[in-house]
Amino acid sequence: MKLKHALLIAGISISGLIAAQPTWEVGNTTLTEYDLVTGMQIPWEILWGPDDFIWMTSRKGEVIRINPEDGSYTTVLQKNVMNSGNGEPGMLGMAMHPDWQNTPKVFIVYCAGTSWNGEEYLSVFDWDGESLINEEILLTLDAGGIHNGSRLLVLPDNTLLMTAGDIGASALSQSLSSLQGKTLRLNLDGSIPEDNPFPDSYVYTFGNRNSQGLALGPNGLIYASEHGQNSNDEFNLIQPGGNYGWPQVEGYCNTASEQSFCEENNVVEPLMAWTPCVAVNGIEYYNHEAIPEWQNSVLMAVLGGLGGQYERLSVLHLSEDGTEVMSEDTYFSSFNQRIRDVAVNPYTGSVYVAFNGTSYPGNGPNIIKEFRNEAFASDVLEQLTAIRTKAQPNPANDLIQISWGGKGLSNATYQVFSYTGQFVATGIVTDQNLLLNTEDWSIGSYFIQIEHDLGILTCNFQVHR
Ligand SMILES: [Ca+2]
Numbered sequence: 001m002k003l004k005h006a007l008l009i010a011g012i013s014i015s016g017l018i019a020a021q022p023t024w025e026v027g028n029t030t031l032t033e034y035d036l037v038t039g040m041q042i043p044w045e046i047l048w049g050p051d052d053f054i055w056m057t058s059r060k061g062e063v064i065r066i067n068p069e070d071g072s073y074t075t076v077l078q079k080n081v082m083n084s085g086n087g088e089p090g091m092l093g094m095a096m097h098p099d100w101q102n103t104p105k106v107f108i109v110y111c112a113g114t115s116w117n118g119e120e121y122l123s124v125f126d127w128d129g130e131s132l133i134n135e136e137i138l139l140t141l142d143a144g145g146i147h148n149g150s151r152l153l154v155l156p157d158n159t160l161l162m163t164a165g166d167i168g169a170s171a172l173s174q175s176l177s178s179l180q181g182k183t184l185r186l187n188l189d190g191s192i193p194e195d196n197p198f199p200d201s202y203v204y205t206f207g208n209r210n211s212q213g214l215a216l217g218p219n220g221l222i223y224a225s226e227h228g229q230n231s232n233d234e235f236n237l238i239q240p241g242g243n244y245g246w247p248q249v250e251g252y253c254n255t256a257s258e259q260s261f262c263e264e265n266n267v268v269e270p271l272m273a274w275t276p277c278v279a280v281n282g283i284e285y286y287n288h289e290a291i292p293e294w295q296n297s298v299l300m301a302v303l304g305g306l307g308g309q310y311e312r313l314s315v316l317h318l319s320e321d322g323t324e325v326m327s328e329d330t331y332f333s334s335f336n337q338r339i340r341d342v343a344v345n346p347y348t349g350s351v352y353v354a355f356n357g358t359s360y361p362g363n364g365p366n367i368i369k370e371f372r373n374e375a376f377a378s379d380v381l382e383q384l385t386a387i388r389t390k391a392q393p394n395p396a397n398d399l400i401q402i403s404w405g406g407k408g409l410s411n412a413t414y415q416v417f418s419y420t421g422q423f424v425a426t427g428i429v430t431d432q433n434l435l436l437n438t439e440d441w442s443i444g445s446y447f448i449q450i451e452h453d454l455g456i457l458t459c460n461f462q463v464h465r
Pocket residue numbers: 045046047282283284341342343
């Protein structure tokens with residue numbers, strides 16, 4: 001019997017089967033679930049880029065750039081990584097240069113070398129509009145089979161934090177002469193900031209085991225998630241010069257030996273700890289009005305532990321000043337999938353979640369899902385779609401028209417840059433399109449940014465002759 005016929009007999013309408021996306025209730029808010037992109041290989045970092053694309057590292061050694069509208073993507077970097085990204089090493093954290101308009105650079109951590117021994121590189125690449133090129137290595141650490149960290153976070157003072165794991169050699173964490181088992185802080189050119197807590201040292205915190213989550217919170221607070229051994233996963237507040245206790249102290253200072261070590265060494269205790277370990281990972285501060293129930297919280301990806309029984313997205317509700325965790329809600333456990341990282345759409349407030357397969361240390365192919373409050377997002381998306389930018393003809397020879405559909409923009413500022421970092425043109429947009437003369441511009445890739453009420457619209461184009 002044909003399926004359609006069988007369904008009709010059973011009284012099930014075909015359209016009813018196709019129509020609805022799954023939904024999730026969060027208090028009074030309904031989130032609709034979408035598969036943004038599938039077939040990814042162990043996504044490790046996902047972030048919302050300054051170009052309004054979602055950027056992803058895969059542990060197998062790739063950087064993928066995904067269009068959040070339709071999930072189409074391109075591979076913009078490929079590296080040979082240690083053990084082909086199996087186990088824990090591979091391509092890990094990523095962060096974008098804060099002055100993207102003038103300096104489109106991307107910071108990436110990856111492990112390279114043979115089998116279970118090698119180097120971990122913090123590198124910076126130039127973005128040329130199509131690929132990441134011109135690698136410059138800023139820092140070299142040891143890489144191990146386990147505990148390589150490493151998240152990256154650019155701070156408001158234009159320095160870069162990097163979490164470095166203890167590579168399984170726990171004694172290194174308390175040694176200030178080793179870069180392992182630390183949070184490191186660098187200037188964006190790779191030099192040591194003069195106001196780091198220890199002179200001539202990248203070390204910003206020590207006594208860390210393997211932190212794989214970093215996020216900026218309210219009032220300049222910096223949060224980190226950190227893996228415990230069997231017990232005591234931690235959620236920490238990062239303080240310059242802080243000793244986070246490992247390996248002498250796990251979680252709170254609550255045993256006799258821990259208490260004496262904590263007193264002698266002024267150990268910073270976590271805001272929250274989990275026993276047994278649930279394998280805490282990527283974190284993101286959420287304060288978007290799209291999901292009021294999640295405002296002033298940290299969204300935390302949870303891998304689920306070695307036994308794979310605690311997978312979820314945790315929502316850590318913060319106190320008003322952000323210095324305490326008041327409660328934890330959990331979501332999406334029923335996927336039974338390791339959750340590696342989260343990212344947030346700044347316009348719609350949608351939350352993107354990267355899955356890593358069912359068991360340690362992760363297996364692909366994987367999905368990145370979007371959870372969207374349609375009631376909030378549909379208005380925003382309609383406005384965004386109405387003003388979606390197009391460049392014609394592209395490539396251009398002389399005149400190029402930049403247009404953004406039906407809606408006029410009033411007093412929006414545009415700026416044009418080349419992907420070599422040169423500022424080319426600026427002006428005010430007052431109409432429904434913009435005509436630029438590219439005659440005097442060099443051959444190459446350009447982008448325009450139009451700053452308007454809803455954010456910044458961007459569009460790439462080429463100039464050929
Ligand atoms: Ca992220």
